[in-house]
Amino acid sequence: MHYDTLIIGAGLSGLAAGVRLAHFNRRVCLLERHSSIGGLNSFYRLRGRNHDVGLHAVTNYNPTGSKSGPLPRILRQLRLSWSDFGLFPQTASRISFPDVSLRFSNDPGLLEAEIARAFPDQLDGFRRLVEFVESTPWGTAFDPQRTGRSLLAEYLSDPQLIEMLMYPVLFYGSASPHDVELTQFLIIFRSVYRDGFARPFEGVRRILAVLAKTLKHLGGELKVRAGVRAIEHTAGRATAVVLDDGTRLTADTILSSAGSVETARLLEPQPEPVAGPGPVAGELTFFESIAMLDQPPATLGIPETTLFYSGTPRYHYANPSEPCHVDSGVLCSPNNFAYDRPLEESTVRLTVMANNRFWMNQPDEATYVAQKALWRDRIFAASLKHVPDFRQHIVDTDTFTPRTIVKYTGHVNGCVYGSPRKSWDGTTPLSNLFLCGTDQGMLGIVGAMFSGISMANRHLLGGPA
Ligand SMILES: Cc1cc2nc3c(=O)[nH]c(=O)nc-3n(C[C@H](O)[C@H](O)[C@H](O)COP(=O)(O)OP(=O)(O)OC[C@H]3O[C@@H](n4cnc5c(N)ncnc54)[C@H](O)[C@@H]3O)c2cc1C
Known part of the structure; x- marks a missing residue:
């Protein structure tokens, strides 16, 4: 069987990429090793109760009708409506350290008021930090010399406040210990403190069901219990994938959400090691x-x-x-x-x-x-x-x-945020094999969908990301 694009993994990035491609009449097929979809953010039923696998909150929430931000962009690109995801905003959250705590919510004014209360001399610096974050377009601040911590130290002098602001950012997306690269920091800082949190009443199954239904409606295929055992390649191009049951499928292009190390391990034959930085496991x-x-x-x-x-x-x-x-x-x-x-x-x-x-x-x-x-x-x-x-x-x-x-x-070491070395452009040593999702660099539910869409746009639909 031959496809325009095969997508490895039916997590949020793979599903969003599949829907985007199917909107352009691409012959697309998602291959998922498990019997259910969702990957790191799936759902299950246990002793009569429904559970999400890991959902704390959908970050990067924007209220219905917002024009800018990743969520409105995802909805536009997938041609979905605001009601499809059925999101309800958070009440309020808190960062609690031994002698001090800070509350925050989807109203950025609450965190500002809390900083004014607990760290009054830091408020100006915090406001200038926010101005910088908001003036930097999503996913564009590549600067290897600066990290999340170093940026905070440019604007804030109180180590306790820096520690407290770093905590949700690290926990919600850093693949590296103690700190996070600047691009990731800016994305997560904004998703937590400026946009905020929401959740569908039904949990993540609501979002997954909408994506799967839309994919099917547009003629895209989704095969579960269809693990990819190998990606065959020759002369720098992927030629076919081989499933766990031995089935061979061919495609013009392959998009993998399995992870960078995990995808590299599928290559058959295994390429000779080349000089320079390769994928590393988190x-x-x-x-x-x-x-x-x-x-x-x-x-x-x-x-x-x-x-x-x-x-x-x-x-x-x-x-x-x-x-x-x-x-x-x-x-x-x-x-x-x-x-x-x-x-x-x-x-x-x-x-x-x-x-x-x-x-x-x-x-x-x-x-x-x-x-x-x-x-x-x-x-x-x-x-x-x-x-x-x-x-x-x-x-x-x-x-x-x-x-x-x-x-x-299948993520090596059970790493939720994948490899500390992200592949921001999604390319691999094979000219028609691309990465999306966690190891491309965009994390979380919204980030993963954004990644799938932008990699599909850039590499498979010939447009800008
Ligand atoms: C405990 C926990 C809590 C989380 N909480 C939140 C949260 O509150 N909010 C939030 O926004 N994000 C949260 N996340 C992060 C979010 O779930 C992920 O960033 C996002 O789901 C990643 O999507 P993905 O498509 O990149 O990858 P994955 O979800 O990992 O999808 C990859 C898919 O590929 C499949 N696969 C792998 N190898 C193969 C193969 N060889 N053949 C076929 N299929 C294969 C896997 O089975 C998987 O389904 C949480 C994650 C966890 C684990």
């Missing part, structure tokens, strides 16, 4: 426990949409030496959005950094299950420095580890 990953409660978190004293908590004045964003970094994490609740009706289930989810090797190398299933329960309980306990005790209200729990991420997405 190390950073997460452990997440969900607690289903017998009443809404807000009634238990947890009103925040997301709570970024640190037990120490300096936040340590790195692969921890212990199995999980219990002192710091993100607690969030799907209940705490401004819906037009209450959610049926009451849930909090706690996400912390995890040591990928520990979780990948458990000697047997029983030990793995026991370790999961042990660290879940430790994480719940550690969060109580920042929120009231919710534990006697737990009616069910579920936990995933880096091992789960590897199993369901």
Whole structure:
């Protein structure tokens, strides 16, 4: 079977790229190894309840009708309407450190007021920083000499404020420890503090269903349980993909959302190593426990949409030496959005950094299950420095580890934010094989869709990104 484009992976970037190409009558087929779509942001049902895999919030939210920003651009390019994603804005979020906390919401004025309250001498610098961020077009500030931290230090002098502002930015998208490259910083800073958070009432399944339905309606194909085992190539061009069951498919172009290292491993034959920087695997990953409660978190004293908590004045964003970094994490609740009706289930989810090797190398299933329960309980306990005790209200729990991420997405080391070396132009050593999604550089739900669309525009439709 021959296609114009084969897309490896039906996560958000692959799905968005597929829809974009199908709008231009390209013969396109998505190949997904798993039985369900969504990749890092999928959904499942467990013991009678619906769950998102990892959804804290859709970042980069813009209110209905906004003209600028990545979300309106995605909707225009996919020819979808604002109501298709059914987004409701967050209530408010908080960054909590031992002696100081800052609240923020989709109204940028709240964070400014909080900085004026807690760090009055930093307010001017913060305003100038915001001016700089807003005057830099999305994804354009390539400057290897500057990072997120160095930029903050240009405008702010209080190390505590720098630490606090860095925390959500790192947690929501940095593939490198402690800091983040400038382009990524600007994208994530804006998505968290200027645009803000939202969630579909139905969770991520709503967005995935819209994309899959639109793809099908336009004649695009989606094959699940269709893992790509190899990408055959000759004379610098990909010639075919071979599926796990041995099926061979050919295409003029291939777009891969599997990751840069993961895609390079599929090449058959494996190319001779060349001088210069090649793909590198990331190390950073997460452990997440969900607690289903017998009443809404807000009634238990947890009103925040997301709570970024640190037990120490300096936040340590790195692969921890212990199995999980219990002192710091993100607690969030799907209940705490401004819906037009209450959610049926009451849930909090706690996400912390995890040591990928520990979780990948458990000697047997029983030990793995026991370790999961042990660290879940430790994480719940550690969060109580920042929120009231919710534990006697737990009616069910579920936990995933880096091992789960590897199993369901194939990302090396269970790395959620992929390789620290991004491929911003999406090119690979093969002239007709391109990357989209996490390792192209755009992260998160909106970022991944944006990446799929812009790589399709640039490399497969012959237009600007
Ligand atoms: C715990 C967690 C919480 C998160 N929270 C949020 C959040 O609150 N808000 C937000 O905006 N973002 C969040 N993210 C990040 C967001 O989910 C990702 O950035 C985004 O979904 C990445 O999409 P992608 O298309 O680039 O990659 P992926 O989702 O990884 O998609 C790649 C797909 O390719 C498939 N694949 C890989 N190899 C092959 C192969 N050889 N053959 C066939 N198929 C293959 C995989 O199965 C996968 O489905 C979270 C992620 C996690 C894990």
